[in-house]
Amino acid sequence: MQIKTELERLIRQACENSGIDAGEIRVAEATKAEFGDYQFNGAMPLAKKLGQNPRQIATRIVEALPENEILERVEIAGPGFVNLHLSPGWIARQVEACAFDPRLGVGTRSEPRRVVVDYSSPNMAKEMHVGHLRSTIIGDALANLLGFLGDEVIRQNHIGDWGTQFGMLIAYLEELGEGAEGSLQDLEEFYKAAKKRFDEDEAFAHKAREYVVKLQGGDVRCLHLWQDFIDKSLGHCEEVYSKLHVRLTREDVRAESSYNDDLPAIVADLEAKGLLQTSEGAKVVFVPGEETPLIIQKSDGGYLYATTDLAAIRFRVSQLGAKRISYVVDARQAGHFRQVFAVARMAGYAPEDVRLEHVSFGMMLDKNGRPFKTREGGTVKLIELLEEATRRARKAITQKEAYGPEELEKIAEIVGIGAVKYADLSINRESNYIFDWDRMLSLEGNTSLYQQYAYARIRSIFRKHGSEAEPAPVILEEEPERRLGLKLLQLEEVLQAAAQDAMPHYITSYLYDLATLFMKFYERCPILRSDVPEERRRSRLVLAHATAATLRLALEILGIKVLERL
RNA sequence: GCGUCCGUGGCUCAGCUGGAUAGAGCAUCUGAUUGCGGUUCAGAAGGUCGCAGGUUCGAAUCCUGCCGGACGUACCA
Incomplete structure (x- = not known):
């Protein structure tokens, strides 16, 4: 409603x-x-x-x-x-109707649309770094959200598994032979080592280039080595996904290379439609209003990622039946997508009723507003960032209560990962965002911990009460009760708006309002105190229950977990 | 050069399909509370919404110019 x-x-x-x-x-x-x-x-x-x-x-x-x-x-x-x-009475009746519904009264789309969300898309040649964080987090939240609202969501992890650097990598993999397993533990190092060999040893470089040709020619042995490499690399990604509580699986991988066979067809098709021109030796499509054309085929005959993206759009529309395709990719590629979308329209790969959108996001900056780097100036590995999040969260919570080591670890992970995700999701994705550990792990302000705390606090009420809330008439006489009740009812319009605009921060703002209103309500309206009349207590328990359920549901959509106690 | 995006209290951010006195949080100051988890709650202070014009009954929001910043500007992805 x-x-x-x-x-x-x-x-x-x-x-x-x-x-x-x-x-x-x-x-x-x-x-x-x-x-x-x-x-x-x-x-x-x-x-x-x-x-x-x-x-x-x-x-x-x-x-x-x-x-x-x-x-x-x-x-x-x-x-x-x-x-x-x-009318408070009307609000009260709506709250009663929604509070115990598993979907909290949020409807689903009567005619589901097929929606493709393209996100994460790591490069297989390297380890995932902070550059992939935002795409992965925002994309997953968006996919969850659209799915919850009733769309048929197809997650697509368009991994970068093709290109000249793979010749170098598999040449190096082969050179190492049996011992390669261990070297692949650290992809970053592996890449560096291979690059070093490539730069220093002409024979190796030659072999690497040969491997590219062989690979593209379908050489079985090369393909095998390549596949092996991709598997290992993907394994690294999956470790990150699992740590991040992101739902991407192997099923969602639709690699760049899977479009290889379509590329000549795309060129031929654009040619047949009279869109293709030759410019400076390359085959290009000029888009009205754009200064530079979109390059479809290089002068040396090679294809580019624009070609792959066009093939992907065609596939997603014609084979997957997508009516909305959302690309969760950083803002720097706005120009690329503008052109690719325009060409997809011109070529008829995406008819007008298919919504193509670039869900762009800004850069991740450090506390000083500089691009986020390690102290040495290198890229920050995602896995290490996430480990640090857990470590810091553990530190932030240990002072409070005594937990068993296992419980502590679990809590630290949920709190730490939640903080990283929430911090990202809670600001307008279009702008750059400043990554600040202290702020994101704060219990105060618009943070995940504040929400998780509010949730745990409500759960503690029910523990104390000895039983869960039961359906009961809701009474909204006091202003904090009325405001809380109204806020609870706004869940659906917030989710719909967030889905429409692909703006997860609408949801976090809402949650922050909700949690704040709950705290005020809780302050002013006692629940379990002995002097509270029975019918008021029952009503307030319903409100508390509905608040907790809303927090849990919305955070779950964002990919953030809650805890019964904190 | 051209293009895109961005400039909102000391800091981090909302608000931008034009609407009433520009909202939060952090930090600062004050108060409540012997606490159904006070890590809460109440309050104070803090803003020429980059600058200058324009449109309008009304502009942080739309238009133009300028200043400052980020990014992009054909054979990388």
Whole structure:
């Protein structure tokens, strides 16, 4: 149930009833408590359009509002703002209806769409580093979210497993022979060592180049070595995914190389459609409004990632039936995707009813606003970053209570990983973000720990109470109760907006509001104290239960776990 | 040079499909609470929303110019 949608329906009906041609009706959350819960600001522009007094328009609309149980009071203020006050009784009944529903009242799409979310996409030649963190976290959250709302989500891990560097790597792998297993433990070192050999030894370099040709020619032995290498490298990624509690599996891998056979066909097809031109020896497509063309085939005959991306779009639309394809890739590639999408449209690979979107995100910076690097200036390995998160979380929580070593480890991991993910998801993905351990592991402010703490605190109420909440009439007499109840009902509209805009931070903002409102409610409205009347206690237990359930559900969608005790 | 994005209290961020006195958190200061987990709650202080114009009844939000920053600018991915 989306309150906003319900209210918009009412206003639209009122406009129809009073013969006002209103066009699109938009209701917004009120900017201040004194202005009610929601507000309709459309009377002013409407007045201008109709050449009438805005207050009169507002009055006509308000008087024509159909009978309903949602609104308790409507008032017109200022030049023509329509302030909507919701009925506490209505809110209470909605909370009762949602609180014990596994989906908390959130509906699912009546006609599911097929959606492809392309994220993580590590390069197999190297170890995953912080550059892959945001894509992996944001992409996974988005995939979870769309799936929860009823889309058929297809996760695609478009791993980089093809290209000239693999000739070098498998040549080195072969050279090491049996002992190679150990060397692959650290891909970064392996890559460096191979590169060193390549640069220093001409014979090796020659062999590496030969291997590229053989590999592309389908040489069985080379393919075998290559496959072996990819398997190992993918194993590293999976270790990271598992640590990150990210749902990507081997099933989701659709490697770059899997499109190899399609590439000549793409070129031929673009040619046949008259889109391809030759420019400076390369085969390109010029996109109207773009200065430089999209290069489809290099002058030496090689293909580029644009070609692969086009093949991928074609595959995803025609074979997977995608109606929305979301690329969770950093902002630097905006230009690339703009062009690839344009060409995909021109070539008909993605008809107009398929939504192509670049879910772009900014860079990860250190505390001083510089690109995130190790102290020595190298790239930070993701696995090490995650280990540090757990280590720091352990340190942050040990001072509190005594845990068994196993429990401590489990808690530290959930808290540490949660902090890293939440910190990333809680800011507008478009901007660069500053990675600061101290802030993300703080218990105060908009952090995962604050949410996890709120959750654990509620769970502790039920432990103390001795049983779980049971359905009961909800009473919203006090302001903190009413505000909490209303916030609980806003879950669906927040999730929908976050899904529509691919903006996970809408959800974290909501959670922060919710947790804060709960703390205030808890402060003002005792639950278990002996002087609380039974029916109030039962009502408040329902509110507490619904809050915990909302926190857990939304955090789960974001890929963050909660704990019964902290 | 051209293009894209970004400039909001000391710091980190919301708000940007134009709406009422620009919101949080951290840090700072004050108070409540002998605590149903006070790591909470209440309050104070702190802002020419980069600058200058423009559009509008109304601009942080839209338009133009400028300043500052990041990124991108054809055969890497």
